[in-house]
Amino acid sequence: MAEEMGAEGQETLGNGADNMPQVAIISQYVKDLSFENPNAPAVYQWQVQPNIDVQFNIAMNKAADDVYEVVLKIDVRAQSDQGTAFAVELSYAGLFGIRNVPEEQIQPFCYAEAPRLVFPFARRVLADAVRDGGFPPLMLEPIDFAGLYMQQAQQAGQLAQGEPAGQA
Known part of the structure; x- marks a missing residue:
């Protein structure tokens, strides 16, 4: 039998097509x-x-076919009138396999969803580094990467139009 019924009653290909x-x-x-x-x-x-x-900054690199590296770079500086207490720079990366995703959806995934997935781990590394430096652990608040991506995409769209506000 070349066709089977999937979990939701949809027909699936029995030929191994992925x-x-x-x-x-x-x-x-x-x-x-x-x-x-x-x-x-x-x-x-x-x-x-x-x-x-x-x-923080996010970078995306294509590592291989269907494989993307997303790097979350976090820079923290603790300053007072007496000088710098500490400075931490962390580049934390995730390697993501992405298959059968439309090209126009890869960038939003890599700049919004991928950083959200790796952030808790990067936050722990950062907190441990600060603690190991003799300071109370620095626990960063969660970041809305999707909201930031949408905001930057909207700003880039406005800039791409090249028209000052109020002109048609």
């Missing part, structure tokens, strides 16, 4: 990690709470 969209995490890894504690041991005597500045 045409359903598939996404899977192949691997996750620390690509680069740097922790600086430039004012140790004096920093441990400071009484002032430092200001924490967090910056």
